[in-house]
Amino acid sequence: MSRTITFSQALNEAMAEEMRRDPGVFVMGEDVRVSAFGQTAGLVDEFGEERVLNTPIAENAITGAAMGAAMSGLRPVLELMFMDFTMLAMDQLCNNLGQWRYITGGQYTIPLTIRTACGAGMRMGYGHSQCLQSQLIQAPGLMIVEPSTPYDAKGLLKAAIRSDDPVIVVESKKLIFGGVEGEVPEEDYTLPFGEAVVRKEGKDVTVAAVGFMTYEALGAAQALAEEGVDVEVIDLRSIVPMDKETLFASVEKTGRLVTVEEGRIRGGIGAEIAALASGEYFSLLKAPVQRVAAPMVPIAGSPALEDLYLPNKDTIVRAVRRTL
Amino acid sequence: MSRTITFSQALNEAMAEEMRRDPGVFVMGEDVRVSAFGQTAGLVDEFGEERVLNTPIAENAITGAAMGAAMSGLRPVLELMFMDFTMLAMDQLCNNLGQWRYITGGQYTIPLTIRTACGAGMRMGYGHSQCLQSQLIQAPGLMIVEPSTPYDAKGLLKAAIRSDDPVIVVESKKLIFGGVEGEVPEEDYTLPFGEAVVRKEGKDVTVAAVGFMTYEALGAAQALAEEGVDVEVIDLRSIVPMDKETLFASVEKTGRLVTVEEGRIRGGIGAEIAALASGEYFSLLKAPVQRVAAPMVPIAGSPALEDLYLPNKDTIVRAVRRTL
Amino acid sequence: MNGQNDILEALYRRMILVRFMEETHDRLLKEGKIQLMGHFGTGQEAVAVGVTGPLRQEDILFGTHRGVGEFIGKGMAPKDIWLEYMGKKDSPCHGKGGLHLCDRERNIPGLVATLGSDFSIAVGTALASKMKGTDQVTLYFVGEGTCNQADAHPSMCMAALWKLPIVFSVCTNQFCELSYMCDHYPTGDVAPRAAAYDIPFEIVDGQDIEKTYEATRKAVEHARGGNGPYLVEYKTYRMATHFSGDPGTYVNRDELEEWGRRDPIVLCREMLLERGILSEEEDRKLRDGIQAEVDEAVEAAFAAPDPGIEDLFKDVYSGEGVIQ
Amino acid sequence: MNGQNDILEALYRRMILVRFMEETHDRLLKEGKIQLMGHFGTGQEAVAVGVTGPLRQEDILFGTHRGVGEFIGKGMAPKDIWLEYMGKKDSPCHGKGGLHLCDRERNIPGLVATLGSDFSIAVGTALASKMKGTDQVTLYFVGEGTCNQADAHPSMCMAALWKLPIVFSVCTNQFCELSYMCDHYPTGDVAPRAAAYDIPFEIVDGQDIEKTYEATRKAVEHARGGNGPYLVEYKTYRMATHFSGDPGTYVNRDELEEWGRRDPIVLCREMLLERGILSEEEDRKLRDGIQAEVDEAVEAAFAAPDPGIEDLFKDVYSGEGVIQ
Numbered sequence A, B: 001m002s003r004t005i006t007f008s009q010a011l012n013e014a015m016a017e018e019m020r021r022d023p024g025v026f027v028m029g030e031d032v033r034v035s036a037f038g039q040t041a042g043l044v045d046e047f048g049e050e051r052v053l054n055t056p057i058a059e060n061a062i063t064g065a066a067m068g069a070a071m072s073g074l075r076p077v078l079e080l081m082f083m084d085f086t087m088l089a090m091d092q093l094c095n096n097l098g099q100w101r102y103i104t105g106g107q108y109t110i111p112l113t114i115r116t117a118c119g120a121g122m123r124m125g126y127g128h129s130q131c132l133q134s135q136l137i138q139a140p141g142l143m144i145v146e147p148s149t150p151y152d153a154k155g156l157l158k159a160a161i162r163s164d165d166p167v168i169v170v171e172s173k174k175l176i177f178g179g180v181e182g183e184v185p186e187e188d189y190t191l192p193f194g195e196a197v198v199r200k201e202g203k204d205v206t207v208a209a210v211g212f213m214t215y216e217a218l219g220a221a222q223a224l225a226e227e228g229v230d231v232e233v234i235d236l237r238s239i240v241p242m243d244k245e246t247l248f249a250s251v252e253k254t255g256r257l258v259t260v261e262e263g264r265i266r267g268g269i270g271a272e273i274a275a276l277a278s279g280e281y282f283s284l285l286k287a288p289v290q291r292v293a294a295p296m297v298p299i300a301g302s303p304a305l306e307d308l309y310l311p312n313k314d315t316i317v318r319a320v321r322r323t324l
Numbered sequence C, D: 001m002n003g004q005n006d007i008l009e010a011l012y013r014r015m016i017l018v019r020f021m022e023e024t025h026d027r028l029l030k031e032g033k034i035q036l037m038g039h040f041g042t043g044q045e046a047v048a049v050g051v052t053g054p055l056r057q058e059d060i061l062f063g064t065h066r067g068v069g070e071f072i073g074k075g076m077a078p079k080d081i082w083l084e085y086m087g088k089k090d091s092p093c094h095g096k097g098g099l100h101l102c103d104r105e106r107n108i109p110g111l112v113a114t115l116g117s118d119f120s121i122a123v124g125t126a127l128a129s130k131m132k133g134t135d136q137v138t139l140y141f142v143g144e145g146t147c148n149q150a151d152a153h154p155s156m157c158m159a160a161l162w163k164l165p166i167v168f169s170v171c172t173n174q175f176c177e178l179s180y181m182c183d184h185y186p187t188g189d190v191a192p193r194a195a196a197y198d199i200p201f202e203i204v205d206g207q208d209i210e211k212t213y214e215a216t217r218k219a220v221e222h223a224r225g226g227n228g229p230y231l232v233e234y235k236t237y238r239m240a241t242h243f244s245g246d247p248g249t250y251v252n253r254d255e256l257e258e259w260g261r262r263d264p265i266v267l268c269r270e271m272l273l274e275r276g277i278l279s280e281e282e283d284r285k286l287r288d289g290i291q292a293e294v295d296e297a298v299e300a301a302f303a304a305p306d307p308g309i310e311d312l313f314k315d316v317y318s319g320e321g322v323i324q
């Protein structure tokens, strides 16, 4: 049985169900009891303040505390409200969290889930709007997923909570604030990491998109269909690990590749995909790989500038055309 | 007139000369007065404690303090002893330092230089050995350079200190501890950012290397020369901005590209270069781009594992062969 | 004591301007005419205005996200604030600041997005003042929630260690976002934390403009006199919710009402009337004049042009253009 | 008081073991037989050993980079330490830890490379103990230099806020790397910082094993009894230089000599002789036995195998293999 729920509700259900299933699961973060954007709303009523822990405003330290709790056998779900704030916690994220298991020779396991919201368009300006996924993929030992539908959000978050490795779940603000809805089964399910999904089949050009950008890519595909260009849209879902098989199969068919992300272009996720393409898929490519991403500038407060900054359907259409 | 001095002396001279030239230049960082590895040794004797400022051990805060001083018209040269420690300062580096000029609409200028030492091989283990250059290239508004010779070290560091923008100067530990020497003019000079240098010309394969890896690449080129393979070795010198013209000209000639860095492979500098190649240089490529970099694992304390972790001459030779 | 009366009247005037600015922001939001959400400081005007009152033009102010109080107090023009809030091209930051106000002419170096990052930046501006031998004071205005941020600690430490001319002004408004101070503090006061660094401190009633002004004046004099940092904590109450989209379900209504009876503007008004500094008639005229000033500024800002694509790539670096 | 005598003798034995371990490390370095540089805790043995003395096996210890004192104190086997220091396959961390000792069996969760990162991790293990309802105590051992690190602050705050079973043991050895404490501290003591969070504290003579043991025992009992955190500061002196490659040019020789007269092992020995707990003859035998134990451990470690390529990719994730 499935029902239609919002992206935020899907995340909320994932946490509530896992907390019911496993007493070691608990939620912590800044104001998770009231929850500014709703993902953790109401959890405190069912599970109490002990398992829905408001923390001081100190991102590196609360990440470390969550890591310590995870090392001790609990399964914290930590919220770092905005992805920009992950920069405050980079020491824990990059130096410790993903490295601890290895450095201790497997003596310690870190089953920690970190949820964080990314993305611009809300007129929040610099420091509250960035997509910084590409600054986390260099760190060993982490997994990074980014769902674009309520179904994926619930399945991936539940899988993250059950994972024995640290997982970062990236939630696009546009999906949360936009109240995006979708079908979600009532039954328990999880989704595996490292599996992309083809959102639209096509034979001419492969567009590999991350998170919310999948919708812009689908919009571009629709527009291009009218020009007779048949675009295949892949929703990556999992950034680390990346589903190289699905990408490969698609590029094998189309010979053309466009990457789409909301983050900035230099050293972006698109760079890694393009590098894979220019290496492992080299013989498949019929045209230069195109990267659609934000420019190397900060995010201005001005709505006019914010709109110019963001990649969208039109920039994707133009990039696809450049591959033809 | 030029003399032979060490890499560390070159850095030291750059700071001393700039401090003499401009009373607004000063050095700060953890133990810069005594200087663990010598780069700032002796400066306190000439310039006094006021201009060679020992700080508490608090990387994000000292970076912020340096930024505040730079905003006020001074020219701090901040040392973050090991590059691993830049992760503690990522909030300042990525959210503020490179964005402040833009967000203030050019009202404030941040002439801040940050020096940091990278690299493994010293048996220092996890958290003291990483090359994290690729985690900084996503940040807008920064420049990042990495010299491989005393000449470049002095010229780039002086240029960084005179720059009105924040510049990160990456110093390979192997160049500092190894006492690498080179010719350096006695006269004042600076080097421009964004200019790579061809260390060895060749017509068959382009090897683009970062920092110390240039020496490994030259070693590989020599070995390959015996097999009749003529390798061109480019020392990037400047990571942001990247010298796309020199790269392009070389790939135009060779049609084959290998990137070499000491940092980890995923989302590395090599990914950005390969992405450029698969985009802008696509039509020039005759073979898949090969990336030589460290694997996605932490750096173990074990000398045996550390040696296995590091890219070297042999891994470069093998990568070059894969392009033929 | 005529000087004192003039000061009081000027402070009263500013408090009303602050209140009207924020009420207007709220109205424009409700009318859908402005996109930037508001974090209002209703009820805290005596803190923001009293704290900035003793500052000279050349003194440096770091303000907060909560309202426009301290920015008005430091002399920012209402029109400039609206231009920035609306993201217009002619704002001080050329539309880039948004919420993050900056006004170099008035020595307001900008507002960080990541709470607490500016703790150390403020230490840096104070360090520069000391190194340059000016008698500028840096005033760092901050909420109690932000005082838990990690960098508060090394920043206060550096300020004390180097005896810097800086005043830490802590606005304890009982809330940290969507929770009460007691969710964040093991103690009732912030101020005694200063003792850990031998920084002198004082706690004052934040509803009483005379007290906030006088305590800050003493602290600023202390700092200006070369005696090092000082910390003042002001006890007040956030009458608004956290931001314009927050319904404030978690707020204790009785407490809110009780604090409302000590509205700082009402208290100041009564005092001015009682002391014969102001008449009812003058007060009415004053308010009308201020509202007209606000309305005019809003109109002018609405009429101003947006930035364009040429601005998107401007002011990233001191030179022209952007580095992709 | 026979129990007390046994404890004292055991602590004395451990202090000698620590001293001999470090002297041996130093000798092996000078002979070029070991690659891991040493950060010796000579003169601080009464702190490291006294602090860990009152801990139970199930209590959790976070130690420091300085020497092996607390690790021996918590029961780590000399052979395991050598295996780790030599990077051997059969070490607790399978050669990955290096300096960063970790021994899960003895509840030593590992040593961070970036100073202060573990402040909050320790808070996390204490949080887990409380949530799980065990009566474990976490002891966080730390140098005074590291107490300036940003996260010290929110970590102590969380510990107090949540009343966690944790003891902060601050080893004030007068040095922070290559500088004196006074370069880092505006005050003479670290301990009063605890008052900022209403954490009780005590300062004790770090040369006197009875006092370090007793003060810690009380603090641990306090924490175990559910009364929240406690901080103890131990005043001692670093007789060694910062690390094995540091000539210590900056050290005040007179001061060094003066502190040397209060060598904690000599003091303890005199006390044991005086009280008739130990005879000269027994002491000689004890020392011979301990040196033999150390030598044997070294030999066994030398004979042990190195890790191989199969270990390079092991234990990055809980599953098999590595994600590139």
Ligand SMILES: Cc1ncc(C[n+]2csc(CCOP(=O)(O)OP(=O)(O)O)c2C)c(N)n1
Pocket: A030, A057, A059, A081, A085, A088, C064, C065, C066, C113, C114, C115, C116, C142, C143, C144, C145, C146, C147, C173, C175, C176, C177, C238
């Ligand atoms: C690093 C960081 N973490 C979290 C936030 C989100 N945030 C914005 S305001 C706020 C509360 C701040 O409380 P306080 O300092 O008391 O200021 P007040 O809002 O009460 O004026 C929070 C948590 C942020 N902007 N930056």
Ligand SMILES: Cc1ncc(C[n+]2csc(CCOP(=O)(O)OP(=O)(O)O)c2C)c(N)n1
Pocket: B030, B057, B059, B081, B085, B088, D064, D065, D066, D113, D114, D115, D116, D142, D143, D144, D145, D146, D147, D173, D175, D176, D177, D238
């Ligand atoms: C984040 C970070 N910054 C700097 C260092 C380099 N470092 C290693 S030990 C040390 C001094 C620590 O002083 P203290 O805490 O007093 O310990 P002690 O060495 O005196 O035992 C420093 C700065 C580090 N390891 N991590």
Ligand SMILES: [Mg+2]
Pocket: C143, C144, C145, C171, C172, C173, C174, C175, C176, C177
């Ligand atoms: Mg507050």
Ligand SMILES: [Mg+2]
Pocket: D143, D144, D145, D171, D172, D173, D174, D175, D176, D177
């Ligand atoms: Mg010390």
